[in-house]
Amino acid sequence: MMNTGLPPGQAASRRPTERCSVIPTDDPCVHAASLRDWMQDYLQLSAGRFLGEIIETTIGPIQIFRETIWQCVDEKANPRRNSYTVGVPVYMEEGGYWQGYRVARDSLMMLRPNEELHFRTPKKSTILVVVIDRDVFDAFARDTTGRDAPLPISGSCTRELPEAVARPLRVSLKEVLSSAVSTPEVLEHEGSMKAMVETILSAVLHAVLACSAESEAARSSHFVQRAIVERARQYVLANRESPPTVTELSAWLKMSRRGLHHAFMNVLGINVVTFLRYVRLHGARKDLLLAGPEDSVNGIACKWGFWHMGMFSAYYKALFGELPSATLRKTSCISTTPGHWMGAARPGAGQAIQLP
Structure with a gap:
């Protein structure tokens, strides 16, 4: 059993010293924004509640x-x-x-x-x-x-x-x-x-x-397929209110559906349809975490091209382990500057951190 020191139900918080921080998280978007001096974007690929922790100095x-x-x-x-x-x-x-x-x-x-x-x-x-x-x-x-x-x-x-x-x-x-x-x-x-x-x-x-030599052949193929995935991600984000179909994406990338399917399965382990939905669900989650008093679940879902609110909620809960309304109720904890947090609290002096 892996020991991560993450108690069940631990909410995201930051406990910094002047140069150190211990950050347990329960959200992929929050986790991506938590590492100091890094610009990050996370796409959760497996369904269920996210748990993470960053210890940094x-x-x-x-x-x-x-x-x-x-x-x-x-x-x-x-x-x-x-x-x-x-x-x-x-x-x-x-x-x-x-x-x-x-x-x-x-x-x-x-x-x-x-x-x-x-x-x-x-x-x-x-x-x-x-x-x-x-x-x-x-x-x-x-x-x-x-x-x-x-x-x-x-x-x-x-x-x-x-x-x-x-x-x-x-x-x-x-x-x-x-x-x-x-x-x-x-x-x-x-x-x-x-x-x-x-x-x-x-x-x-x-x-x-001490590193040993390694063949480049497998990586070269993966590198090309990764480039295809990134171009697809950019296209979906650029057309969030009118999400492309697999046929439209294939035509834009000038690829066959079969080739597109293999690229996504090899790089991410999910098919194209699931990827298109996941990108939009993550976009909606970020907007929910940063929502203002005037924002609603339905309004944010519509901005990301979801028109059936029941299906949106079902897809959202299956991936993130909670309903979108629960995310909306959370206190906003991603600042506008990547790698920085809001509402930080200091740990107790001399607090020991156990690393497995």
């Missing part, structure tokens, strides 16, 4: 966080500018894909600076991620290895790590994050911060240098 030129998600979601994200992004699973069911590469238990997940991330999570996952300033990491790598040759981190992919390398990487990242959140005063002292940065840089560099 910034240490000098490094951001480190642990993300838990209980639902299959398709993530489109842009991390901090001019930074490398490196991740490793803590727990990962089958079915995860990072930039078109399958994610396994000991995968090292890497993203180039300024490249958009596409990550399809499995039904249950917990990952540890570090975002490192490019110049800082490049300088550390040159000083450590004594060479200027490009490192494997220059690609956006996953690489399988030996267990003897993956385990110490997880331990190092967990220990640094746990110390920063449970004992925030370590972030107020230059000496301890420098030591934490050095620990992370060393662990990441060791893992990167």
